[in-house]
Amino acid sequence: xxxxxxxxxxxxxxxxTFSWQExxxxxxxxxxxxxxxxxxxxxxxxxxxxxxxxxxRCAEAIGCLEHRDGLAxxxxxxxxxxxxxxxxxVIQLDYMSAQLPRRFETALENLLVYVNENGRPFGxxxxxxxxxxx
Amino acid sequence: xxxxQRIFGEDGLxxxxxxxxxxxxxxxxxxxxxxxxxxxxxxxPPFARxxxxxxxxxQDMARFREFQPSSSESISAVSxxxxxxxxxxxxxEKADYQDGDFDRRYMSKAGDTMTALFKSEYGYTPSSNELIxxxxxxxxxxxxxxxxxxxxxSNFLTPALSFDKFYSPQKPAQFSGLLNKYLGKSDENxxxxxxxxxxxxxxxxxxxxxxxxxxxxxxxxxSDSADxxxxxxxxxxxxxxxxxxxxxxxxxxxxxxxxxxxxKAGYKRNAVFVESPEDRDGQVIRGISDVHNFQREQARARLxxxxxxxxxxxxINDYQTSIGLRKYAQKMYAQxxxxxxxxxxRRIIALQNExxxxxxxxxxxxxSKEDAETFGRMIFSEPQMVQAxxxxxxxxxxxxxxxxxxxITNTPNAxxxxxxxxxxxxEFIGPMTKTDFKILFGEAKPxxxxxxxxxxxxxLRSPLYTMNSNRVINPxxxxxxxxxxxxxxxxxxxxxxxxxxxxxxxxxxxxxxNNVEVLRAGxxxxxxxxxxxxxxxxxxxxxxxxxxxxxxxxxxKENGVITSSFPAGTRPIVPxxx
Numbered sequence: 001x002x003x004x005x006x007x008x009x010x011x012x013x014x015x016x017t018f019s020w021q022e023x024x025x026x027x028x029x030x031x032x033x034x035x036x037x038x039x040x041x042x043x044x045x046x047x048x049x050x051x052x053x054x055x056x057r058c059a060e061a062i063g064c065l066e067h068r069d070g071l072a073x074x075x076x077x078x079x080x081x082x083x084x085x086x087x088x089x090v091i092q093l094d095y096m097s098a099q100l101p102r103r104f105e106t107a108l109e110n111l112l113v114y115v116n117e118n119g120r121p122f123g124x125x126x127x128x129x130x131x132x133x134x
Numbered sequence: 135x136x137x138x139q140r141i142f143g144e145d146g147l148x149x150x151x152x153x154x155x156x157x158x159x160x161x162x163x164x165x166x167x168x169x170x171x172x173x174x175x176x177x178x179p180p181f182a183r184x185x186x187x188x189x190x191x192x193q194d195m196a197r198f199r200e201f202q203p204s205s206s207e208s209i210s211a212v213s214x215x216x217x218x219x220x221x222x223x224x225x226x227e228k229a230d231y232q233d234g235d236f237d238r239r240y241m242s243k244a245g246d247t248m249t250a251l252f253k254s255e256y257g258y259t260p261s262s263n264e265l266i267x268x269x270x271x272x273x274x275x276x277x278x279x280x281x282x283x284x285x286x287x288s289n290f291l292t293p294a295l296s297f298d299k300f301y302s303p304q305k306p307a308q309f310s311g312l313l314n315k316y317l318g319k320s321d322e323n324x325x326x327x328x329x330x331x332x333x334x335x336x337x338x339x340x341x342x343x344x345x346x347x348x349x350x351x352x353x354x355x356x357s358d359s360a361d362x363x364x365x366x367x368x369x370x371x372x373x374x375x376x377x378x379x380x381x382x383x384x385x386x387x388x389x390x391x392x393x394x395x396x397x398k399a400g401y402k403r404n405a406v407f408v409e410s411p412e413d414r415d416g417q418v419i420r421g422i423s424d425v426h427n428f429q430r431e432q433a434r435a436r437l438x439x440x441x442x443x444x445x446x447x448x449x450i451n452d453y454q455t456s457i458g459l460r461k462y463a464q465k466m467y468a469q470x471x472x473x474x475x476x477x478x479x480r481r482i483i484a485l486q487n488e489x490x491x492x493x494x495x496x497x498x499x500x501x502s503k504e505d506a507e508t509f510g511r512m513i514f515s516e517p518q519m520v521q522a523x524x525x526x527x528x529x530x531x532x533x534x535x536x537x538x539x540x541x542i543t544n545t546p547n548a549x550x551x552x553x554x555x556x557x558x559x560x561e562f563i564g565p566m567t568k569t570d571f572k573i574l575f576g577e578a579k580p581x582x583x584x585x586x587x588x589x590x591x592x593x594l595r596s597p598l599y600t601m602n603s604n605r606v607i608n609p610x611x612x613x614x615x616x617x618x619x620x621x622x623x624x625x626x627x628x629x630x631x632x633x634x635x636x637x638x639x640x641x642x643x644x645x646x647x648n649n650v651e652v653l654r655a656g657x658x659x660x661x662x663x664x665x666x667x668x669x670x671x672x673x674x675x676x677x678x679x680x681x682x683x684x685x686x687x688x689x690x691k692e693n694g695v696i697t698s699s700f701p702a703g704t705r706p707i708v709p710x711x712x
Contacts, residue, residue, distance in 0.1 A: 008668060019705035021639065022586060023690060023698050026579070027667055027675060027707075034670065066582050095582060095633055121617065 005031070005039050006046070013061070016053045025057070029064035040069045047073055055080065056088050063092025071098060079107055083114050087122055094125035099132045108133075573656060573699045574649050578622035578632060585620045585632035589700050590652055591645045593620065600631065601640070610685045611644035612701040641703035644685060655682035656699030659689045665709045677707055 012028035014020065035043070047058050059077050062070030077089040078100075090111060093100065100108075112126045393403035399413035571577065576588025593599040594613065601615040608614055618640035622632040643652045664676030667690070678689040679702070688707055690698040 008670075012668070014708065018708045021641075021703075021705045021707065023688070023700060024707045026586065026698075027690070031668060031670070064582075064584070065579060091634070095584060 005035055006042050009035075009043070009061075010046075013054055013057045016051070020053075020057055020060075025060050025064050028057070028061040029067070032061060032067050032070065033065070035067075035069065037069070040072075043070075044073050044076070048076060052082050052085055055082075055085050059085070059088045059092050063095045066096045068096065071096070074098070075100065075104070078104065078111075083111065086111055087115065087120065090125055090129060091122060094128055097132070098129070099134050100129060102133050105130065105133055569696060569699075570653055574652060576620045576622065576632075578624060581625060583622070583624045583633040585618070585622050587698070587700070588618070588620050589641065589643050590649050591643050591647055592649065593618075593642060594645060608641075608703050610701075610703075611646070612685060612703050613642040613645065614703050615640050615642065639703075639705070641701045641705075643701050647683075651683070653699075655685065655687045655701075656689050656696060658682050659687040659699065660691060660696050662689075664691060667709060677709055679706060 009028060009031045012024070012031050014024070018024075032043075043058070047055055050058070055077055059074055062074060071093075074089045074092050074096075078086050078093065080086050080089070086107070090108070108126055108130050112123060112130070114120075115122050115126065395413065397403045568577075572587035574588070574590040575593070576585045578584065579586050588599070591613075593601075594605075599618070599620040601619070602617040604616070606614040616639050617634050619632050619634055621629060623629050624632070643655070659678050659680040659682060662678045662680040664678045667675045667677050669675070673692050676691050678691065680687055686702040686706055688700060688702050689696055690707075
């Protein structure tokens with residue numbers, strides 16, 4: 001593992017009070033490019049222990065440049081009790097045209113109900129993931 | 135016997151002027167007049183010192199062709215060739231003015247002498263032979279006019295020579311009246327450019343200025359040459375000049391009409407009017423914005439696309455065939471049809487990249503095709519000196535090598551800006567760089583369907599972008615929108631709407647800004663001190679923050695090259711804590 005790579009990514013995610021926008025996200029996402037397999041495993045482990053804002057930013061950074069090595073993290077975040085985190089993960093998975101295992105069907109359908117009830121415009125993305133389940 | 139003196143016009147092109155009175159004046163391009171003649175035949179223009187590089191392949195030649203002066207038009211540095219001794223024209227002492235004339239203190243009450251002005255502009259002390267064309271470029275035909283008119287030195291330089299003043303609406307780009315219509319909204323009434331002087335000021339030249347401007351600012355020009363995308367020839371210009379001279383006393387340039395309709399109604403095909411013209415039956419002639427004409431333009435553009443794609447690009451001349459695409463792209467911008475403009479621009483960029491890669495491969499035979507393409511893109515997309523890797527056996531830079539190989543036909547000027555690729559400068563003849571394009575109109579992130587960039591206020595009005603109707607006006611007049619999407623080239627190669635942005639907020643420059651200001655905000659901000667964001671594999675990413683016209687602006691650079699430029703809105707990037 002290269003501590004520097006994961007550490008740098010953590011720094012680029014920043015604290016909750018720091019701004020997070022498309023360009024800071026892009027910089028963080030590019031920091032994921034040289035990640036080794038072990039780095040991704042470390043990131044997986046620490047992400048689940050991080051606060052919600054961090055998880056959301058991490059998901060967006062993974063989806064920004066569509067790092068497929070981060071699929072496991074996104075799938076984990078899809079099952080987050082925070083619907084906002086789950087929706088963010090869905091958006092990233094949709095970007096990557098991911099094909100999820102059938103066991104995610106219930107979670108996705110629940111999420112679809114949530115976005116419909118709350119008027120959030122991500123129904124198409126969720127339905128797309130459901131259609132691609134295998 | 136003819137005596138030729140080389141004079142640089144404000145277009146940056148050198149002209150041979152016969153001062154012997156034999157009427158042998160001609161212009162020439164120092165770089166090439168044909169495929170097999172790519173040798174550099176003269177020094178770059180004096181205002182091109184501090185050379186880095188440029189990417190206007192073949193454009194000098196194109197411009198040369200477009201502005202081909204005729205022998206009847208004097209473009210001499212002096213108003214009367216008799217001012218110079220026929221047999222010894224290089225000695226200015228024998229003319230009205232002498233070395234040092236331009237340096238006399240009395241010439242400027244403000245203390246600025248011509249030499250000082252020149253030096254401040256170009257960074258070195260000029261010779262008298264350089265001062266003459268310098269004066270010429272400023273519309274002064276001889277030293278006497280200098281003495282009379284330099285009492286206020288601030289009025290002496292044209293804004294075209296001043297970076298700060300360049301954007302002033304009084305002096306627009308040389309033939310970018312049309313361009314300014316989409317880059318600068320202040321040209322909406324067509325008032326820009328009427329007093330811009332391309333050639334030396336004299337009777338015939340002045341007329342010609344108007345014509346050249348009209349040709350390039352008037353969309354009807356292309357309509358007038360419906361069967362060709364070639365540039366206008368001198369005869370056409372002269373005919374137009376005559377027409378305009380006749381009309382100019384009572385008509386003001388305002389708008390354009392279908393040339394065929396004008397001709398049918400008894401007007402000249404390219405006549406311009408203050409009021410809408412009427413045909414022989416008293417019916418008002420419709421303008422060129424009419425749908426049928428617009429559709430015809432689209433059809434013609436597709437034809438140009440196909441034609442351009444079908445021509446093998448084996449020489450610089452071949453690449454000039456894409457000049458029509460450039461004009462078309464500009465026209466489409468002006469008309470708000472950004473999809474067509476995008477398509478044309480992308481085709482042009484592809485051609486440029488292809489040409490650069492070819493030149494690189496020729497200059498560095500051992501360079502792999504992939505590297506050539508990569509570096510070609512770098513060179514084209516970023517106005518920076520790109521050093522050749524040592525492994526290719528040459529320590530020189532690409533710029534010189536490419537020039538020797540005919541890959542570069544133009545040079546930037548001493549300001550450090552590569553004006554020919556910066557929209558808003560008179561030298562700009564398009565297309566804009568990939569980065570500028572991204573900043574203004576957005577593009578897909580690599581290998582994704584997500585859009586990045588797109589900060590031009592044009593996106594607020596273009597049908598090619600969608601966003602939530604709830605728009606937040608920030609205190610600095612920037613606009614924040616969410617669910618922002620735009621047309622990009624998607625992963626599958628199709629040109630369609632992008633995926634939504636994430637995070638779901640997009641910031642757009644103030645609506646009253648034009649695109650030149652958006653780009654300049656980035657250029658100015660890039661000069662601010664940077665903060666290191668990261669250093670990976672030798673690539674240093676720095677963040678630069680500054681205020682431009684009251685808007686907090688941020689720029690991201692990689693190894694000194696601007697990669698992103700955007701209004702911070704309410705969420706500026708904050709560097710990570712150590």
